[in-house]
Every structure is written in C-alpha cells, then in structure tokens.
Amino acid sequence: MKKTQSNFIPNKMRVKKIIGLSPAVKSLILEFTDKNVGKKFCFKPGQFLMVSNLGYGESVLTITSTKSELPDLEIAVRSVGNNTQSLHRLKVGDPIWITGPYGNYFDFDKMAGREIVIIAGGIGLAPLRSLIKTIEKNPKIVGQLKVLVGAKTPLDLIYKADLAKWQSFSDIYLSCNKADSKWNGHIGKVTDLLDKVDIGYDAIAVLCGPPVMFEPAIKKLKKLGIGDDKIYLMLERKMQCGKGKCQHCTCGDKYVCIDGPTFTWSEIKNNWEVFK
Amino acid sequence: MSLAIHKKDLADLFRDLSGKWPVYGPTENKEAVTSRFRFAKLSSFKNFAFNYGHTVLPPKQFFLPPEEVLFRFGDNKISPPEETEIILFGLNRKDGEGIFYLDKIMSEPIIDEKYQIRRQNIKIIIIDSLPPSNSLNCDLYLQRVDKDHYLAFPYSPFGEEIAQNPYFGHEGDVGTISTRHAADEVIYHPRLDKIVENSYNHPIWDKLADTCFNCGICSYVCPLCYCFKVEDQIDITKNVENDCQGCRNRSWDSCMLPDFAKVTFHNFRPELKDRIYNWYYHKFVRMPREYGIPGCIDCGRCITYCPANINYRDVLKELIKDEKNTK
Numbered sequence: 001m002k003k004t005q006s007n008f009i010p011n012k013m014r015v016k017k018i019i020g021l022s023p024a025v026k027s028l029i030l031e032f033t034d035k036n037v038g039k040k041f042c043f044k045p046g047q048f049l050m051v052s053n054l055g056y057g058e059s060v061l062t063i064t065s066t067k068s069e070l071p072d073l074e075i076a077v078r079s080v081g082n083n084t085q086s087l088h089r090l091k092v093g094d095p096i097w098i099t100g101p102y103g104n105y106f107d108f109d110k111m112a113g114r115e116i117v118i119i120a121g122g123i124g125l126a127p128l129r130s131l132i133k134t135i136e137k138n139p140k141i142v143g144q145l146k147v148l149v150g151a152k153t154p155l156d157l158i159y160k161a162d163l164a165k166w167q168s169f170s171d172i173y174l175s176c177n178k179a180d181s182k183w184n185g186h187i188g189k190v191t192d193l194l195d196k197v198d199i200g201y202d203a204i205a206v207l208c209g210p211p212v213m214f215e216p217a218i219k220k221l222k223k224l225g226i227g228d229d230k231i232y233l234m235l236e237r238k239m240q241c242g243k244g245k246c247q248h249c250t251c252g253d254k255y256v257c258i259d260g261p262t263f264t265w266s267e268i269k270n271n272w273e274v275f276k
Numbered sequence: 277m278s279l280a281i282h283k284k285d286l287a288d289l290f291r292d293l294s295g296k297w298p299v300y301g302p303t304e305n306k307e308a309v310t311s312r313f314r315f316a317k318l319s320s321f322k323n324f325a326f327n328y329g330h331t332v333l334p335p336k337q338f339f340l341p342p343e344e345v346l347f348r349f350g351d352n353k354i355s356p357p358e359e360t361e362i363i364l365f366g367l368n369r370k371d372g373e374g375i376f377y378l379d380k381i382m383s384e385p386i387i388d389e390k391y392q393i394r395r396q397n398i399k400i401i402i403i404d405s406l407p408p409s410n411s412l413n414c415d416l417y418l419q420r421v422d423k424d425h426y427l428a429f430p431y432s433p434f435g436e437e438i439a440q441n442p443y444f445g446h447e448g449d450v451g452t453i454s455t456r457h458a459a460d461e462v463i464y465h466p467r468l469d470k471i472v473e474n475s476y477n478h479p480i481w482d483k484l485a486d487t488c489f490n491c492g493i494c495s496y497v498c499p500l501c502y503c504f505k506v507e508d509q510i511d512i513t514k515n516v517e518n519d520c521q522g523c524r525n526r527s528w529d530s531c532m533l534p535d536f537a538k539v540t541f542h543n544f545r546p547e548l549k550d551r552i553y554n555w556y557y558h559k560f561v562r563m564p565r566e567y568g569i570p571g572c573i574d575c576g577r578c579i580t581y582c583p584a585n586i587n588y589r590d591v592l593k594e595l596i597k598d599e600k601n602t603k
Contacts, residue, residue, distance in 0.1 A: 055520025
C-alpha cells in the first residue's frame, strides 16, 4: 500500500445546504472555506470522511455525492450520537470540519459491462449513493443496474426524490418492514426482494446495511450462483483514526478503515469476527 | 579500536546533557512495595537507576503519552501544540527494541504524523550490559563491558556529537553484534501465528474469560500496545454552540475494555472471550503479518501487573502444546 502522510488536523468546511431525508436523517452539502484546499480534494465512490463539529467528537460518514459535484461534498447524517446530534443542529453557513477521504473505493474496471445489484438497508443506501450517481452520469460504465432498498417504514425511506429519478436508468425495488395500504412496494425484509427480482449468476452484488442483513443476503446470492468474489460488503465499525492505527475497526486480519470499508465475501468469509 | 567512557564520567555526561535538555530516565523509589522503578524527569545523576529491570509504564509514554493534545480549537480556528525536545537517558536494550518496533508500527503502512513530530524531538541513550542489537533506533548506545567501562556506539549525528566530548576515549576491540533474539523464547515459535489463529475454539479462551477482570492494564503497561481513542474536551465556561473552545485529545485505550468496539446501536465485540482472543490475535497473528514482528518484546510487564495473574507465556505454551488438537 502507498505510504501517505496523515495527521489529525481537519479541514474547515461550511454548510451550504441542508436537506431533510427522513425524520432521523439529514443530508448536508458542504463547501470548503479555503478554495485551494477544495481544488486539491479528490475522492472515489465508497470512500468516507471523519466529520466533526468541534467539541462534539468525530463521526465516520461516507461521501454521498460524486466527483462532478466537487469541490462541494455531500454527506448523510443520522442523528444517533453526541456528534451526529450536533451536526443536525447546524445551520447553513456554520463551520464543519473534515479529514479524509479514507478507505478503499469501487473499481469500475471490475464492474464494466456487468449487471450490478445494489442491496441497501436503511441508512445503508447513503454510502452507495455516490456509486449509483456515478453510474447515473454515465450508465454505460456498467451493464445494468438494479437497486434494492429496504426501510423500516415508508417515512424512514431516504433519497425518495433520487429513487424516483434513478428509475430512468435502473430498476428500483423497494421494501418496508411495516407499511400502510398506500405503500405499493414489498412489505417485509429487503432480502426478500432477492427472491422476486431476476438476477443473473454473473452479477456483482453490493451490500450495505445493518449487520443482520448480511447473512441471509449472502445465502440467497450464493444460491443464485453468484461467486464469493462478486459479493461486495460495506462494513461498519467504530473508528478513531482512519489510518489503521487505533485498532477500533479491526475485523480479524482486516482493518475496515484502510483495507475496507468494502470487502468481497471471498476476502472475509473465513474471518472470525465478520458477523459479530 | 572503539569508543568508550569510564563510569565516573557518566555523571559528567549526564550533567552536560541536562544543562541543555530536559533529561528523563529510570528512577527508583526504594520505599515502594511494588513497582519500584518508573521513568521520570531526572534532576540529578544520583536519581538515575542502573539495571532497572522493568518500569510500570514502558517508554511509549513519551512517544504516545497516556493523554496528549492533538490540537486546540476555538474562534473557529485550529492550532496544533508545540513539542519540546527531551532526552531519554539510560533505557535498557529491551525497552530500546520496544521503541524500534513502535516506530515501525507508527510509520507503516500509513505515517502517524503526530507520533513522528513527537518522536523527532526525543533523543535516546541506551545503557545495557548486552551488546547493541540490530533492532534499535537510538542516538547513542553504551554497553557496559566491565565494572568501570562502557563501550560507546553512536548511531546518529546527535550521538556522534555527544561522543565528541573529551571523556569518550578509545579502547580495545569490541565483540560482534549479538543476534536479535534468543530462539527458545515462546513468542518466537515459528508457527505461533498459525497456532493462535486456529485456536479460536480452544477452551483456554473461556478459562481466561473466567479469570480476567477486563481492566485493560495489560494494554497500558505493554510497550507495543498502541490503541487509542480520540475525544474532544471543552472549556464549559466559554462554550458556545458551534464554536466551542477546547482541544481534541488522543489517549490510551484498551481492546480488553467492554465498549472498545461499540458504536451507538451495536457492539461488535461484546464478549470478553472474544476480546481476549483478539488481544492475542493482534499480537501474534495480525502484527507478525503486518510488520514481520510479534507485538510483544517479552518484557513481562503484563505478567507482573495483571491482577488476575494471567501469564501470556503460559497461555502460548498451552496453545503450542495443544496445536494438533485444536482447529
């Protein structure tokens, strides 16, 4: 791996726009206060940032925008902890601090010409939005795209406007654990959709969501004949540095921050603590 | 011919150094019941302890302190703290090797810049009766060869400069540099990584979980445990929403502690048994594969200070003995 000089000093950004995605999730669009820092910043779909409101700590948040929106960056924040709650209280123009980008990214060479199946549970759609939006810009970089999204209730479903727009170049399938009669998607788990959707054996599946989603999803994907190296999982772990030092994100022989966050199932299927 | 210094001149060397830099080294508290040795700022050579064996906290406390400020913030600005130059005087070879490995960990594959800034400001002088090994990043090595004489090996421009002092004279030939490790030490067993990796279902982990208090002392006293947490500390008298005054601190953590892998809604390592296995897995599987060295210098600090009397040498011996029976 390439040696990179890395420190803990964050870059200053400003909140440019706030969009409510669900009662618990907000999307923040950020701009660099120093244009020169912004010009140098680059990232690829799948990479994440450490984002903080100084005094409240840091959170690991994946970039949800694409490089065509640079130098602006977009993140999705679910209000769950000390820092994320404070990020929800930010107003347009307020400062916000980031370090990164960290982690690996999606390899479009491997995805070229293939059927891509995205399986996202809850907030798990946010880390995959950059990938989907990159395909939206140039749908020919992959064969075809299917997006399977699950949420607790229709109210918790995030990126509703995007999902409507994405139908123009991909097949969108929605499910909710609980829903009223107005809901015309599936009622149940997002992994149920794998039984209903037609998926080829040489597709690439990309999973992001709560840990309980992975085991049933992998089982079904393997049944469809999809190889272990074509099942991609985005893992979540506690992180304190993003540089492979602090040890909080280790998962067996892997660091989720530098070896991941995206792993193929073949890389981690023998790992002793993947599904802890 | 090689450089040497007489024992009586060590006090002069110390005085010269402490006139220019703060000097830290091992010191002894004779009244202490346990833990007689510790590293502290030495005001005079009289307080320096030769042959200290091991201190409670390893020298990592100077490179990766129990708590340090990464930067201060306030008025929407960030300022990193200044570092001061210090000299670590009279560490033994084992502690020197611990620093060598910690340096490696903190620069590969990604450089920890904060560590490097601190590291560049620390000069190291090792005093030991063993010859220097090839796993040292020190400035000057003094090897005690008889009651009164120390051979001097400068390893950096700073060390060369010190060795220019008139009390360094020339002596007869020196012996060859020793091999790195005694081969019989259990931590250098050639298949140890495989053995520990395959031992996840061994009953020893349940047994250890029954005795371990998960207090984390084994991590704190370990020269090669380096896990940390990062937290913000704020001045509540000046706290304004979205413009706090305070600092971001990095402090020691321990993978033995229950919340080590806990995020808001999920704990990724809730079982003590898994945390103990992970401690050994990190030291004897992940670290050898990452850095080519075990995460242990066999100093025995964690054995001395474990309140549950857990001894990693015994644990590893049992795993090695049962190698064929576990998988």
